[in-house]
Amino acid sequence: MVPFDPRDEAFLADPYPTFARLRAEAPVHDHPLLGMPVAVSHAACSQVLRGRELGRIWRDAEPAESFRAFNLLHRNSLLEREGPSHARLRSAVAGAFNRGHTARLAPWVGALADRLAGELAAAIDEHGSADLMSILAAPLPVEVIAELLGVPEPTRSRMRGWSNAIVAMYEPDPGEARRAAAERAAAEFVTELRAFAAHRAQHPGDDLVSDLLSADLDPDELVGTAALLLMAGHEATVNVIGNGVLALLTHRDQWNRLMADPELDERAVEELIRFDAPLQLFERTAVADTEVAGYPVPAGTKIAVLLGAAARDPAVVDRPDELDVGRHPNPHLGFGLGVHYCLGAPLARVEVAAALAALRSRLPDLELAAPPVRRPDFVMRGLRELRVTRR
Template sequence: MSDVAYDPWSPDFVADPYPAFERLRAERPVYFDEPTGQWVVSRHADVDALLRDRRLGRTYLHVAGHEKFGREPEPEFLRPFWDLNRAGMLELEPPTHTRLRRLVAKAFTARMVEGLRPMVRALAEDLAGALAAKGGGDLIAEVAEPLPVTVIAEMLGVPAEDRPLLRPWSAGICGMFELNPSMEAQRTAVRAATEFSDYLRALARARAAEPRDDLISALAQVVDEGDRLTEDELIGTCVLLLNAGHEATVNATGNGWWALFRNPGELERLRADHALVPTAVEELLRYDTPSPMFERWILEDVSVSGVDIPRGAEVALQFASANRDASVFAEPDRLDLGRDPNPHISFGLGIHFCLGAPLARVELAESYGALLRLAPALRLAEEPAWKPGFVLRGLEALHVEC
């Protein structure tokens, strides 16, 4: 293979993985990567097929123990993190996943999400207006981060005085999703999982005793044919909604504006026609995918593009690479805010398709819209730096002027 290497720990790769992905798709679309111990899959057709293939799973624990899959048992100190993580649907497979998603979907409805739009718009305008009034600042810290955290907190019914706790807990837990997290990151994740679980358990019990018009109350009251969420499942679901619905949306906002600043012709096109915002959101999610890689376990032997992958192996499905595949997207490295159709896979596919995708789309559309209206001359103040992680890929900060 060429000297353009797949290296998810390299700052240069994190900053621009697309040349490496182009070579991978052409030369080694399915290969075993020794440093990560994963099979790397980079073509759109293969990633699409594997996301829908029930011979793969987010976990293997429903069919075998760690030893049967050649894995070391998890350290006991990580139990609080894994107990919380596995109480939410992301780390579950059918039939448990099917049951949990059905119950959650009864409360987290499309109608409920669309009903949030006026609140999201008002919040986005407050944040964008404040940024414009002071002549600029860090778009990540002042718009991208507070918007989804506040929306999720409003949905769940977290009191305003407690909301500053949510972002550190989310960041601490999500640190475990990177490849080979450090011991410090693991202990931070355990501490965050413990504190967040304890907080939500108390809040859920209060809402069960005195329900309010919020998602925690709704989840506590959901019943389907006599079935309902356990307390642990309710807590795991709330944490998942915050983490999945927050980290990726923050990165999508920052990555998207950075892409617009690098493509001034498309930014001017959007400024001239705000009706492009819905397709722009989809294109920006494709162009610089905020969650560029998802992992799956092989539950039964599979063959991918003629390469045999054995049971017990782990695959790294490269969403960001699939979203730049020239066999699916014309001129994939060109930002086209009117691209249609746009079959990107940034929200996943199959049974694990992102439940929060409608909410993410509302938040992103309202955020971009508010900044276009209230900060029409928004411009880059300094080139940003990327955070070190690749699994959740985003900017440290995005300093702008208005």
């Protein structure tokens, strides 16, 4: 029996009742459609993410000759490495981040969020309603990642399209058209980033690419790291903002509570990540025979954690199906655990908090103008359109 069909529209609209049923039945389930078992309890997912017998073992997209750029980006990503190679690359990237980029960018991010929220308010005033995704949620994170890397125009304007195309490959059945688009986007990204890195090698700046060059990353590792920052930093944050604003506007008491109390912003960010997880599935591969919650996982076998299922596990979260912007503690796994914990988590938190603060300033009377349009994807859970208006 298949636990769920990741292509089913009803499931994609609200996967959480299915996750609750699966958690009640067992902590790990075989999933023939995904081709791997899936962990659904918080404890099982934590075990997968922390377990040293479970790593990120990259397998090239096939046929490999058709995905040269896509495979290059992932083969050289710290997310897809283990052991000394991962430690060396992670240390270099962490060192670059620790040079104060998040603190440096925080005021700029706040000003950008305020400007975009102002554009959203103006569009609502002019047209009666406007799409929060295209005006605020999508532009904000990609602009932040581009600023972090130091990437100028016209490359900056193309980054969102590259990211959207590449991450489509993470879905269970992307189809040939999306697979081809992902490789084209990856190839363009590699070409542009290599050219920019060559320029920065001669003309260093106050940006992450300059810092990574000084850390002696080779050219492939540099573009792989930049791609990871773009895809992880951009896609997840877009979806946190979109999913989060939708959740707040459909739980009006929590929206009003947040609009009235800026001190709740930090806790609200964590709750929005937990309540409707922007990344639903994350894979690991057994590097040795092991088991997860009693489920055998032989060496070489992939296993996935369902982060949305873990986030609503009543064993660790009180009233898990309720949105509570003041929730504390909040043991969500949205940024991962262990050696692959997200290095960009502090910056992502700054971005989401800035978006909430900007909406409080510009649009405290925001409300839905139409039913949201969801993206037809499971792994990267988000909205295509969120049309809003004023009360």
